[in-house]
Amino acid sequence: MNRRKNLWGFLLIGPQLIGLLIFSLIPLGYALWLSFTDWNGFGSSNFVGLSNYIEQFTNPDFGKAIVNTVYYMILVVPIGIALALILAVALNKVKGKEFYRVFFFMPVVTSSVSVGIIFMWILNGDFGILNQMLEKIGIDGPHWLTDTKWVIPSIALLSIWWGLGYNMVIFLAGLQGISRSYYEAAEIDGANTFQRFRHITLPLLTPTTFFVTIMTIISSFQVFDQAFVMTNGGPAKASYTMVFHIYDQAFVDFTMGKSAAAAMILFVVILTFTLIQFKLQDRWVHYGQ
Template sequence: MYRNRPNLWGFLFISPQLIGLLIFSLVPLIYAFTLSFTSWNGFGASEFVGLTNYVSQFQNPDFWKAMLNTIYYMFLVVPIGIFISLLLSIGLNKIRGKEIYRVFFFMPVVTSSVSVGIIFMWILNGDFGILNQLLSYIGIDGPMWLTDTKWVIPSIALLSIWWGLGYNMVIFLAGLQGISQSYYEAASIDGATSFQKFRHITLPLLTPTTFFVTIMTIISSFQVFDQAFVMTQGGPAKASYTIVFHIYEQAFVDFTMGQSSSAAIILFVIILIFTLIQFKLQDRWVFYEK
């Protein structure tokens, strides 16, 4: 009995988070999975339809449009966002007062997505936005960022990169500070240059952090919704129509809850596959300090 007391205290302390996870994550997931096999408009009784909703999703052009837009967005946000946040973290790692810079860079992360979206609507306005005004000073005629089908996804990606920069930067800073200075001292004795230290010490030992940041950024990229909803409403011509926007529209505009749930389950499976692939490939490029 006394031997198990520490375990009981451990379970007691994690129980609020565990209960919240079960109630607000696991139960809704199971319910959505069940609902995906039914036809229901949100009122009255539901009707079991089997795999009809899933077949309808794969035959729906809007679903594929949303998926392609989301993947395009992901391929913009993930590499560019990780690269910039890595450079910033390296630059801030050695300077004085880095705690203050952390606060400034992290402030957008805790800012409301609606507020950020409205601000960027003004910045990226093609007629009187600040960005086009600045570009005009150097002789560049800026595009209609949010109303041009070619530029709307890059515009939303620009917002997301800026918005998530502080989070990734703080994670990278923690990874950099976890690297022992003895490696750099030994490299200095051997005559290694700064670039060689970065190439052969910093990058390899930072790969576990990079792996974590990559996984989280990919997951958040697939779940993009707020930016498109606030700034473009999925337009123009559904050029910023993302998969989560598709799920929202089917549930709360068309009131086809079964269709919406099936799209959500498909998204869950896609995210799971991407995550499992990353875990499978980590042995090839992730190096853990021994």
């Protein structure tokens, strides 16, 4: 009986394991090998050791990409998570929250190219809707996508709006898993709304917050579509991100080895941030409900 159950278990997870092997682990291993070669996408390749990695750390474009990506992450992660949490708390007890859940989730399933093109019109410095609205209240809006100071915040604005529905749905699921008895006991003790939120909602929601934080950080480091569609990395590479750098080296310069090296560095950076979060989770994540 146990053998039969184990067999069925392996059969059910088999497709997922095969997919993980074919589409994730093997490509990851091949990319690691390419990072030590000078392959240009055609013909044979030669082993060059660590020269591709050394070249990345001495390449000013790679340094620029790291700075831009970290700046983007600093904007997107805290603001996006805070807005999603506030929105989830606001909708948790509203009638017809299923409708609002679908409404706010719609941008998540919208094509990144479509969203980018729409925001190009909204953020246009000359005739964009946003600047027209700011002008009505006496504010002279900047050229969002052509000003080096505003281009990363503009892309971050798009990403926060785009991912708001996904994070909100995750937070709603976490809120619905908190027992009502905690709030009833706090009300009897005289706790107000803010005190209940601070001492009950936030602590019991930390596992959900931990998950959302990890996923948002990972997606922030992988930003590409928005910058590619809206600014093509400009102006003056002010929106040149790490994935954009990987793309440029692979499909513009055809230096696949250098591109793979940059991708491996990005992999290590994401892994490091994720491990740090897992290391710190014991200090702020509370699983007991």
